[in-house]
Amino acid sequence: MNNRLADFRKERGVTQEELADALxxxxxxxxxxxxxxxxxSIVLAFKIARFFQTAIEQIFxxxxxxxxxxxx
Amino acid sequence: xxxxxLDFRKIRYISILLLGIVLAIFGGFFIxxxxxxxxxxxxAGLFGMSGAQLITERVMQRNPALQKKISIxxxxxxxxxxxxxxxxxxxxxxxxxxxxxxxILVLADVPLSIVLLSIAVYVADYAxxxxxxxxxxxxI
Numbered sequence: 755m756n757n758r759l760a761d762f763r764k765e766r767g768v769t770q771e772e773l774a775d776a777l778x779x780x781x782x783x784x785x786x787x788x789x790x791x792x793x794x795s796i797v798l799a800f801k802i803a804r805f806f807q808t809a810i811e812q813i814f815x816x817x818x819x820x821x822x823x824x825x826x
Numbered sequence: 827x828x829x830x831x832l833d834f835r836k837i838r839y840i841s842i843l844l845l846g847i848v849l850a851i852f853g854g855f856f857i858x859x860x861x862x863x864x865x866x867x868x869x870a871g872l873f874g875m876s877g878a879q880l881i882t883e884r885v886m887q888r889n890p891a892l893q894k895k896i897s898i899x900x901x902x903x904x905x906x907x908x909x910x911x912x913x914x915x916x917x918x919x920x921x922x923x924x925x926x927x928x929x930i931l932v933l934a935d936v937p938l939s940i941v942l943l944s945i946a947v948y949v950a951d952y953a954x955x956x957x958x959x960x961x962x963x964x965x966i
Contacts, residue, residue, distance in 0.1 A: 774898075778898055778901075779898065779902050779903065779904070780898060780899055780902040780904065780905060782902075782904065783902055783903065783904040783905075786904060792904050794903070795903050798903060
């Protein structure tokens with residue numbers, strides 16, 4: 755799954771550390787999501803969307819071909 | 827107000843610590859016997875485990891920022907997923923490792939009771955896996 759988390763974060767001037775603290779996850783989790791190495795749970799995805807006051811699909815982009823590859 | 831809330835975790839660790847000391851001292855009187863040695867070992871283990879836990883809790887209480895960081899690291903969903911993945915791989919590895927291990931036991935002429943006991947442990951481990959698999963299938 756692709757995402758625009760890094761763009762949203764940088765636009766708002768939030769560091770990975772600050773975002774991680776606000777969402778109560780580790781900084782590595784934020785970094786892994788941004789690099790596309792880790793797909794967050796639906797709960798964390800909602801928390802991220804709520805933090806940026808936007809809809810999930812604005813941040814996370816579901817690609818059907820990628821989804822099939824990931825088994826999603 | 828002013829009355830400190832009873833910390834049951836602390837009380838439990840202190841109780842285990844005291845039990846460890848008592849077991850180690852009691853075992854020390856019978857150190858020549860096999861069970862005396864076992865008691866000393868068990869007592870030292872309980873003492874060390876609960877002592878370390880008490881020290882850790884004390885350090886944590888004095889440093890809430892560190893406590894929060896550790897709590898986040900432990901409950902972080904990626905860390906939990908990685909941990910579960912590693913456990914699953916270790917279980918798979920142990921499952922394959924067990925078969926040549928039984929073969930080695932048989933070839934080494936180990937008493938049949940030991941071989942059967944090892945197989946029983948293996949079967950019990952797999953039974954626990956199947957039990958949890960079935961339970962989770964029903965739960966979710």
